[in-house]
Amino acid sequence: MSLILGFDTSAAHVSAALFDGSRLLAHAHEDMARGQAERLVPLLDAVLAEAGVTWARLDALGVGTGPGNFTGIRLSVACARGLALGLNIPAVGVSLLEAVALDMPGPVLSCLPAPRDRTYVMSRDMARDVPAQLIAIDEIPADWAEPGLTCVGPAAAPVATRLGAAQAPARHAPGSAVARIAAERWQHAPERPAPVYLKPADAAPARDAPPRILDDA
Template sequence: MILGFDTSSAHVGAALLDSNGIVAAAHEDMARGQAERLMPMLEEVLAQGGASWQDLTAIGVGIGPGNFTGVRLSVAAARGLALSLNIPAVGVSLLEATALDTPGPVLACLSAPRDQAYVQSQGMAPSIPAQLIAMSEMPDTWAHPGLTCVGPASAQVAERLGVKTLPARHAPAEAIARIAALRWRDRPPRPAPLYLKPADAAPSRDAPPVILE
């Protein structure tokens, strides 16, 4: 039984997966209040699925890319729960989760500030590694025959490349739970945030003060 959750964007999502598939799920769009909503939602999803914390086999968590605070929140929660329950926690990229079960060459597209997008390909040669890129800088060579764009920023990217778009097959938390179910036995490393953009806060350019002795 796998509990997956994500707060990497302006939402809180959770899903409970057993051997038969998703048995409970919840998703709420919210720009603020994720820290206060996450744990109650996890408990609600467990109750909806007729399970308790002690029934869990592993935890799956979205590690980004996305909002810095949201990513840190989920990763910290996953680490703490895994430690307290003595079960593995599996970090899952939201780009991989977005592309899950979409056939053919796929370009996962997540929204980013300042007319940019987080992108990563699956089933393309050469592949497009996970990256943050401006819409205006996407090369025409990415317009792979039969390419499908999926994810929140797929419409803008598909228009830029002249390819088709489809909605993601799974909600983020559900995809995370499904991917974690395939990996928890492999002794995964502790989840760590996947940041593809620099922090908004930059170090000061002012010279440090001179200490007089």
């Protein structure tokens, strides 16, 4: 039995779950618009305590890598990297576009919310391959529609309406989905998790040149 702790803060939530490879031992999900940085580690402690498991017993970590909130993604990824280093265990990065489609019968189009009437999308088992991307909802091509298509995820409704497709919520909370997917990958030498943004950061370095420093000499 392996113990995988998965967690995600890529949207307005903190979500975590402990998975043993076959069943969920404990989980927690809290919706919050802010405060994830202060809440994440206490929530992870609470999930482990609920299952009667110590940090030292973990075999691997799973972390949501986005796309989603820029700061939230960095928070989770940095936490996972630090914990993995301290515990000497692997950390597996999991795209939330993959996580929301977990255990859904295909064809599926994953849909996550993005600002300004846009959505992050990715296909699974669709006739047309739709790679992970950020797109305006009113620019989604009509030829993405196909028989039996289900749009899944928090932004599924407007996309399903545009494509004349069915819609459904994700089968698992983000932390649970991340833990389940990580359980299948952690033994295959995963790369260190890295953020998936699919768009530029809202805050960018200043474009102006730095002030010239005059030498008094």
